[in-house]
Amino acid sequence: MNIETTQLTQERLIGDLRLVIENAEQLLKNTNQYTSDIYQAARARLLLALDAAHAELARVEDAALTRMIEATHAANLAYADQSGEARLLRAFR
Structure with a gap:
């Protein structure tokens, strides 16, 4: 695997993890009204x-x-x- 592929894979994993976190938070919010011991243990x-x-x-x-x-x-x-300008210009070459 080259560096670019590894970076893309890591970025995709970060995005996937963010999505899982958002979904889990939403699930917790939507199941707050269930008070049985089973639901509370799962939560x-x-x-x-x-x-x-x-x-x-x-x-x-x-x-x-x-x-x-x-x-x-x-x-x-x-x-x-030597300068920020040189860095910026190199970035756009």
């Missing part, structure tokens, strides 16, 4: 999984941001960009 497990998903999403997004910053820094060094 509690879903809430724990949702908390874990939020933490994982934050971790993955932070890692992606760190990689992007490192790649930008490496490109700046490789091309000896």
Whole structure:
């Protein structure tokens, strides 16, 4: 797998995880009126999984941001960009 394919796959996974989180939050909101022990236990497990998903999403997004910053820094060094203008112009070549 090349770097571009890996990045696209990671972006797709991040988007999918966001969608799952949104759907889980909506499910929790829509099932609040059910008070039986079975529903409440299921909601509690879903809430724990949702908390874990939020933490994982934050971790993955932070890692992606760190990689992007490192790649930008490496490109700046490789091309000896001395100013923000030089970086911008290189980005649009």
